[in-house]
Amino acid sequence: MTENVKILPQSQDKMPADEHEMKPAPDWRPRHPGVGKLEGKRAVITGGDSGIGRAVAVLFAREGARVGIIYLEEDQDAEDTKAAIEDEGSEAFLVKADIGKKDEAVAAVNDLAEALGGIDILVNNAAQQWLETDLQDIEEDQLRRTFDSNVMGYFFCTQAALNHIPDGGAIVNTASVNAFKGNDSLVDYASTRGAITAFSRSIASQLVDRNIRVNCVAPGPIWTPFIPGTVPAEMVEDFGSHVPMGRAGQPWEVATSYLFLASDDGNYFTGQTLHPNGGVIVGS
Numbered sequence: 001m002t003e004n005v006k007i008l009p010q011s012q013d014k015m016p017a018d019e020h021e022m023k024p025a026p027d028w029r030p031r032h033p034g035v036g037k038l039e040g041k042r043a044v045i046t047g048g049d050s051g052i053g054r055a056v057a058v059l060f061a062r063e064g065a066r067v068g069i070i071y072l073e074e075d076q077d078a079e080d081t082k083a084a085i086e087d088e089g090s091e092a093f094l095v096k097a098d099i100g101k102k103d104e105a106v107a108a109v110n111d112l113a114e115a116l117g118g119i120d121i122l123v124n125n126a127a128q129q130w131l132e133t134d135l136q137d138i139e140e141d142q143l144r145r146t147f148d149s150n151v152m153g154y155f156f157c158t159q160a161a162l163n164h165i166p167d168g169g170a171i172v173n174t175a176s177v178n179a180f181k182g183n184d185s186l187v188d189y190a191s192t193r194g195a196i197t198a199f200s201r202s203i204a205s206q207l208v209d210r211n212i213r214v215n216c217v218a219p220g221p222i223w224t225p226f227i228p229g230t231v232p233a234e235m236v237e238d239f240g241s242h243v244p245m246g247r248a249g250q251p252w253e254v255a256t257s258y259l260f261l262a263s264d265d266g267n268y269f270t271g272q273t274l275h276p277n278g279g280v281i282v283g284s
Contacts, residue, residue, distance in 0.1 A: 007223060007248065009233045016128065017229030019050035019077045026223050027250035028055035030062050034088075037263040039064030042116035044109060046070045046099055046157055047126030049078035051224030052174065055251035056123055056258045057081055061090035063259060068093045068112030068119075070105075070126065070157070077225075099126055100148030105156035113164040121262045122161040124154040124196075125174040129189035131230050143188050150192035154199060167210045170262045173200045175218040175273060180282035193218070197273060204271035213270040215261040220277025222249045244279030 008023045019026060028051075043060050047053040048069035057067050058081070067085050069092065071078045078094050085092035093115040097108035113119050128149045132138050154173060161171075178186055179193035197216055204214035221240035227248075231239060240248025257274040260266045275282060 005223075005247075005250075007237050007239055009237050010228050011231070011233040011236065012225075012228045014229055016047075016050065016072065016074060017225035018074055019054070019225050020080065022223075022225065022228060026051065028058060028252050028255070030059045030255070031252060034062035034064060037063040037259065037265065038121070041065040041120040042068070042118050043121040043123065043262070044068045044070065044112050044116070044119050044157075044161060045123040045125055046153065048123070049074050049081050051226065052219065052222060052251045052254050053123070053125045054081045054084070055255035056125065057092070058084045058088060059252075059255045059259055060121070060262070061085040061088040061092070063263070064090070065121070066091045066116055068095065068116050070095050070097055070099060070108045070112070072096070072098060072126070099153030099157055100145070102152075102156045105153055106160040109157050109160035109164070113161070118166070119161050119164040120166065120169050122158065122165065122169075122171045123174075123258060123262070124157055124171070126153060127174065127189075127192070129186055129226060129230055131185050131232075132187070133185050135187055138188055146188045147192055150189070151195050151199070154196055158203065165212060167212065169212045170266075171203070171212065171214045172258050172261045173214070173216050175200070175216045177218055177220040177275065177277045177280055177282060179218060181280065200273075201271045208270060213261070213266065215266065215269050215271065216273040217254065217257045217261070218273050218275050218277065218282075219254050220249060220275075220280055222251060222254055224251060240278065243277065247278070249276060249278055
């Protein structure tokens with residue numbers, strides 16, 4: 001069982017923030033030996049350099065997958081994740097791209113498909129968010145940047161990946177508890193996560209004839225680079241204390257949901273959402 005780790009006040013003036021500067025470091029390491037659940041599979045993970053994406057990438061590698069990662073600009077975090085994947089005895093490929101731009105997203109997916117020899121699993125996970133308590137103060141540039149990253153990037157990467165994913169593949173999209181309960185300080189971000197939930201359900205129906213399963217994971221408060229990049233330093237140490245379990249989750253506790261949905265364990269799941277959120281009851 002994960003204990004309530006004390007989070008120190010901190011902030012970073014960038015989004016996404018850098019995981020290697022966080023104190024304490026997020027706990028992303030898998031807890032159990034691999035049993036080959038993804039043996040021979042090829043996975044592409046956007047935002048796989050840090051946070052939940054890193055935890056998913058390393059867990060997939062432990063279960064036998066070769067992994068391609070798309071990241072924005074966090075070079076050290078990406079190299080650290082690549083090294084962790086290689087420590088699991090697998091291969092990792094890195095591509096730097098802004099997936100909110102269609103040409104970059106398509107090129108990145110195609111490059112990784114070539115490197116991996118195809119794609120069996122796509123995890124759309126990259127995202128950005130900014131704290132803003134007044135709707136009228138959300139600037140157009142911020143609004144478009146949030147939707148470009150969190151919605152358009154998912155569309156573009158999925159469109160490109162479907163040229164490579166064989167029948168029977170899997171797509172797992174990252175949503176958020178905020179898509180279900182709302183968040184008055186993250187209106188634009190919560191809106192994008194609601195869009196991704198609808199996107200996932202819609203393409204799940206569209207792709208069912210190809211037996212490509214499409215599902216969502218909607219995390220609650222998880223200790224990732226999102227937090228020091230968004231939350232004021234004086235509020236960070238209380239992050240996650242509002243949920244029934246009384247603490248922030250760690251990336252490894254979320255990654256297992258992605259593994260379930262990407263592997264044969266989740267074979268009868270499509271159009272669904274899993275909720276690793278510390279006990280918050282929401283409509284699914």
